[in-house]
Amino acid sequence: QVHLAESGGGSVQAGGTLTLDCTVTGYNVRGNCLGWFRQLPGKEREGVAAIDRFGTAHYADAVKERVTISTERDKNILYLHLNSLKPEDSATWYCAASPGCYALWPWENKDAYDFWGQGTQVTVSS
Numbered sequence: 078q079v080h081l082a083e084s085g086g087g088s089v090q091a092g093g094t095l096t097l098d099c100t101v102t103g104y105n106v107r108g109n110c111l112g113w114f115r116q117l118p119g120k121e122r123e124g125v126a127a128i129d130r131f132g133t134a135h136y137a138d139a140v141k142e143r144v145t146i147s148t149e150r151d152k153n154i155l156y157l158h159l160n161s162l163k164p165e166d167s168a169t170w171y172c173a174a175s176p177g178c179y180a181l182w183p184w185e186n187k188d189a190y191d192f193w194g195q196g197t198q199v200t201v202s203s
Contacts, residue, residue, distance in 0.1 A: 079103040079192040086197030099155040099172030106148040110178030113157045115168040124185030135184045162201045169196040
């Protein structure tokens with residue numbers, strides 16, 4: 078059974094940093110596909126970053142200068158490092174697993190993922 082649990086969200090001021098953790102069980106973070114999404118109230122869940130089975134990172138253009146996705150094999154954790162946070166980054170952030178990923182996998186599409194965490198809230202004040 079695949080289970081994902083996010084942590085690390087919180088309240089920060091604009092320009093600050095956060096690291097979101099996603100503890101994964103039942104699915105190796107190395108050699109598999111995982112992603113980070115965010116969702117504002119009333120909005121679609123949008124892809125922010127992903128890592129594919131070859132370890133290649135993918136980023137949305139809107140955030141690529143400010144985020145870094147990484148994994149820690151020993152602890153089986155997926156990370157998202159957020160820098161230079163802006164008020165518009167305030168959202169619920171989710172990690173997700175995509176066991177069926179393939180070449181040219183649409184990492185930014187939420188429908189490409191089968192398993193989701195419960196989300197962690199990030200609030201950025203100006």
